[in-house]
Amino acid sequence: MPIDPNAELEITGFAWVPPFAQGHVRDLRPRWACEEMGLAYRERLISALERPEWYFDEQPWGQVPYLRDDGIAMFESGAMLIHLGEKGGLLPMSGQERGTVLSWTLAAFNSIEPYIFEYINVTVFARKSDWAPLREPSLAKDLGKRLDGIARALGHGEWLAGSFSIADIAMATVLRNLEQTELLATRPILSAYLERATARPAFARALADQLTSFATHAPTAGQEA
Amino acid sequence: MPIDPNAELEITGFAWVPPFAQGHVRDLRPRWACEEMGLAYRERLISALERPEWYFDEQPWGQVPYLRDDGIAMFESGAMLIHLGEKGGLLPMSGQERGTVLSWTLAAFNSIEPYIFEYINVTVFARKSDWAPLREPSLAKDLGKRLDGIARALGHGEWLAGSFSIADIAMATVLRNLEQTELLATRPILSAYLERATARPAFARALADQLTSFATHAPTAGQEA
Numbered sequence: 131m132p133i134d135p136n137a138e139l140e141i142t143g144f145a146w147v148p149p150f151a152q153g154h155v156r157d158l159r160p161r162w163a164c165e166e167m168g169l170a171y172r173e174r175l176i177s178a179l180e181r182p183e184w185y186f187d188e189q190p191w192g193q194v195p196y197l198r199d200d201g202i203a204m205f206e207s208g209a210m211l212i213h214l215g216e217k218g219g220l221l222p223m224s225g226q227e228r229g230t231v232l233s234w235t236l237a238a239f240n241s242i243e244p245y246i247f248e249y250i251n252v253t254v255f256a257r258k259s260d261w262a263p264l265r266e267p268s269l270a271k272d273l274g275k276r277l278d279g280i281a282r283a284l285g286h287g288e289w290l291a292g293s294f295s296i297a298d299i300a301m302a303t304v305l306r307n308l309e310q311t312e313l314l315a316t317r318p319i320l321s322a323y324l325e326r327a328t329a330r331p332a333f334a335r336a337l338a339d340q341l342t343s344f345a346t347h348a349p350t351a352g353q354e355a
Numbered sequence: 356m357p358i359d360p361n362a363e364l365e366i367t368g369f370a371w372v373p374p375f376a377q378g379h380v381r382d383l384r385p386r387w388a389c390e391e392m393g394l395a396y397r398e399r400l401i402s403a404l405e406r407p408e409w410y411f412d413e414q415p416w417g418q419v420p421y422l423r424d425d426g427i428a429m430f431e432s433g434a435m436l437i438h439l440g441e442k443g444g445l446l447p448m449s450g451q452e453r454g455t456v457l458s459w460t461l462a463a464f465n466s467i468e469p470y471i472f473e474y475i476n477v478t479v480f481a482r483k484s485d486w487a488p489l490r491e492p493s494l495a496k497d498l499g500k501r502l503d504g505i506a507r508a509l510g511h512g513e514w515l516a517g518s519f520s521i522a523d524i525a526m527a528t529v530l531r532n533l534e535q536t537e538l539l540a541t542r543p544i545l546s547a548y549l550e551r552a553t554a555r556p557a558f559a560r561a562l563a564d565q566l567t568s569f570a571t572h573a574p575t576a577g578q579e580a
Contacts, residue, residue, distance in 0.1 A: 190504035191466065202454040206461035212437070213457065229427040232438065236431035236464065241416065244469035261489035268481070279415035 132161075133339055137170040142188075142196035143340065144178035145347035152344050154307070157195035158336055159207040160214060162299050165332035165339075167218025175343055208239045208300065215296035227291060234290040234297035242280070243304045245273040250307055274313060281319040288326065302327035357386075358564055362395040367413075367421035368565065369403035370572035377569050379532070382420035383561055384432040385439060387524050390557035390564075392443025400568055433464045433525065440521035452516060459515040459522035467505070468529045470498040475532055499538060506544040513551065527552035 141164070143157035164171045174196075176185055181192040189196050189205045197204045197213070204210055212235070215221025221235075222228045249269055256262045280301070284290065290297045305324050308314045314321045327333065366389070368382035389396045399421075401410055406417040414421050414430045422429045422438070429435055437460070440446025446460075447453045474494055481487045505526070509515065515522045530549050533539045539546050552558065 186504075186507070190462070190508045191501065202451050204454045205458045206465065208461035208465055209454070209457035212461075213454065226427050229429045229434070229438065232434035233430045236433035236437075237415070239461065239465040240431060240433055240468065243465065244472050247469050248473055256493070259489070259493075261486040264484070264486035265490060268484075276416065279411075282411070283415045 132164045132168065132170050132335075133173060134170040135172050137172045139164070139169060139171040139199040140174050140197065141171050142174045142176060143194050143343060145175040146344050146349060147178050153337055153341060155194060155340060156207045156303075158340055159299055159303050160195050160197055160210040161336035161339055162303070162333055163211055163214040163218070163220065163296060165335045166294075166299070166330070167214065167220055169214060169218050173339075173343060175347065179349075208235065211235060211296040211300055220294070220296045220299070222295075227293075227295075230291040231295045231297045234295075235300045237280075238297065238300035238304045242276055242301070245269065245276055246304055246307050249273055249313075253311075270313065277313060277317055277320060281317050284319055284323060294330075298327055302333075357389045357393065357395050357560075358398060359395040360397050362397045364389070364394060364396040364424040365399050365422065366396050367399045367401060368419050368568060370400040371569050371574060372403050378562055378566060380419060380565060381432045381528075383565055384524055384528050385420050385422055385435040386561035386564055387528070387558055388436055388439040388443070388445065388521060390560045391519075391524070391555070392439065392445060394439060394443050398568060400572065404574075433460065436460060436521040436525055445519070445521045445524070447520075452518075452520075455516040456520040456522045459520075460525045462505075463522065463525035463529045467501055467526070470494065470501055471529060471532050474498055474538075478536075495538065502538060502542055502545060506542050509544055509548060519555075523552055527558075 141157055141160050143161075144155055147155055161171075163169070176182060176194070178194075185196075186192050188203065193205075195205075195207055195210065197210045199213065199217075202213070204213060212221060212232075215231070216223065221231050248265075252262045252266050252269055280290075289295065290301060302324055305314065305320060306328065309324070314324065366382055366385050368386075369380055372380055386396075388394070401407060401419070403419075410421075411417050413428065418430075420430075420432055420435065422435045424438065424442075427438070429438060437446060437457075440456070441448065446456050473490075477487045477491050477494055505515075514520065515526060527549055530539065530545060531553065534549070539549065
């Protein structure tokens with residue numbers, strides 16, 4: 131099991147988050163990468179509700195994950211996927227395979243997730259605002275075009291770059307936010323891809339590990355607010 | 356001069372775009388990186404107005420830039436910055452410096468640009484829509500917090516990771532979209548940072564090269580529509 135209190139590699143996550151966010155906090159990405167590649171890591175858990183002031187010196191916006199490994203500290207889950215992928219083999223070190231994995235990894239973070247961020251904002255967090263229902267149609271249309279581009283490139287392929295890679299960890303964790311939406315249901319290539327990715331045992335272990343830490347640190351009644 | 360028709364490294368850009376987009380097309384990023392590191396490249400220019408069907412087999416959404424180098428093809432300007440930075444020295448190959456450069460590069464693309472994409476959408480492209488004026492205040496507030504995090508981390512430093520790196524090419528090209536906005540004007544650390552970055556001779560050469568190709572390929576009257 132990659133979680134090992136004595137491991138050198140350390141991933142910072144939140145001790146507890148409200149139920150709607152559980153299983154979706156972004157430390158899931160480096161956890162998943164470590165599980166895939168058998169890299170042992172220890173956890174450092176901080177409070178999401180009262181983020182320690184010193185933590186903003188490590189992570190500019192007080193977010194998780196944060197990673198320390200071999201004396202190197204990093205923020206941004208995408209940067210961690212590159213670091214871990216180079217260490218454990220899910221990012222080839224040269225050739226077209228490296229080019230393709232880097233292209234799709236950056237695509238997940240810059241060409242797809244920005245639309246999904248805002249789509250979740252419009253349909254969940256800000257859904258009762260005056261602007262969100264008016265914004266939804268044009269956003270869904272633009273996001274749909276982005277999704278069509280992934281589906282077309284994937285075709286009958288199993289993974290984005292041939293073999294499973296950090297690009298699939300990036301893209302699957304991005305697409306997961308659209309689970310149970312029409313946008314995914316109407317694109318069987320993408321829903322099958324997401325199902326394939328999340329059926330991997332390493333994904334299940336990473337998810338269970340994140341959820342375990344929340345169960346262990348759930349606030350007692352009255353503390354929650 | 357890095358532009359050399361016989362160079363092995365090829366950057367695909369648009370032959371011409373409307374004036375509002377000139378100087379902002381994303382092939383500016385790999386051009387700038389090549390100029391900084393003295394990497395010779397040739398141009399391949401395609402039509403932005405009628406994107407060739409075959410091009411979607413190379414770039415999933417028909418966008419530019421696209422890069423070919425040493426037999427490796429890549430899309431996503433962020434992926435190209437990593438590839439070129441490793442080749443030319445603006446992305447250290449190991450240690451904390453690599454960790455910091457990767458963190459800030461991914462931050463530019465995933466933690467900052469998504470907010471700026473939508474801010475430009477709200478204040479420029481969709482400004483006459485029913486939803487954009489209603490969306491603007493909350494978006495400006497969230498974007499402002501993100502900008503404050505960069506300014507706090509930068510402090511009195513010259514560049515994001517100590518020495519100038521691909522992280523600065525990424526962040527400066529992202530922040531440039533806020534030039535002449537209050538969001539930047541009210542944050543002198545960031546406006547000075549952007550000014551410092553765009554005062555670099557390599558930036559000026561990259562910008563001039565992009566603009567030259569537009570001037571050479573401007574449609575004649577009547578063709579433009």
